Amino acid sequence: MRIRQATDEDWSVVWPFFHEIVAAGETFTYPLDLGKDDARWWWLLDPPNHTVVAVDDDGTVLGTAKMNNNHMGNGSHVAGASYMVDPRHAGQGVGRALCTYSLDWARASGFRAMQFNAVVETNVHAVTLYGSLGFEILGTLPEGFDHPAHGLVGLHIMHRRL
Template identity: 45%
Template sequence: MGGGTGTLIRPATPSDHEAIWTILEPVYRAGETYCIPPDIARDEALADWFAAPFTVFVAELDGRVLGTSHVGRNRPGPAAHVANASFATHPDARGRGIAGRLVAHAKDWARAQGFRAMQFNFVVSTNADAVHSWQKAGFDIVGRLPGAFLHPRHGYVDALVMFHDLTKGNEP
């Protein structure tokens, strides 16, 4: 499955663990975007990233893993038709469209699995690049959680709930 010209998006394998950790570690250590302890151990972080009900993917460009996503159901039972996803890219991938390709792939994959919508439960409001990217990909801000995230530089900041109806096709 390709995410765009020159980029291959494929299911992750155990041989991708080191590349995925190389991507996740600086993001987690910064403590600015994920509700993950900044000092999380490698094995614990990878176990969380690969935990059910999520399927993990990597984005490769020229044979190098530059991004990762995990996609799966947001909640079980009567809400099982709503997907959730998380994304991270290597610093070398910034501005190269990798995140956008991962999001398009996640939407296509979720739709193919029978999901009717995708929801991001906790987008840190100060993560302007992500908020812009997700809006560009067709996600709407449907909720705001005041002061829900303790940012290491900005103090308590809002978290956003973002939502996209997958039944409307692949348009943003």
């Protein structure tokens, strides 16, 4: 697996699984009806922020990540990131590779920490992955997310020093 800078051409491949994940309403706080053009601007970030894709040896896009400053001004030393793995490639280490890449990017970019603002507590795979990479749950917003199957569940704020 290789991770490279995302291009505008990648969006046509990313969009179908991005849309599937967002429309399912289980893991992101994005509008469920987010359209392709608006989503593109939310995900494919301009420098100094960074969006990447993970690809296999054949160039198939397996997943994507976006990395950015989590806050502005005096809080701009804290990075944020979001990840999406094509469900057809789940369980193959794509999420771990993207998260590890984003930590390396943040460190190399001079960030002092990384924070995830809204990790849905029922997203056990993500919570477990982030914990294995040194993230801690700082707190949970009770009933902060309306999950389509589980109803109102918590949103974790997760943090890791770099």
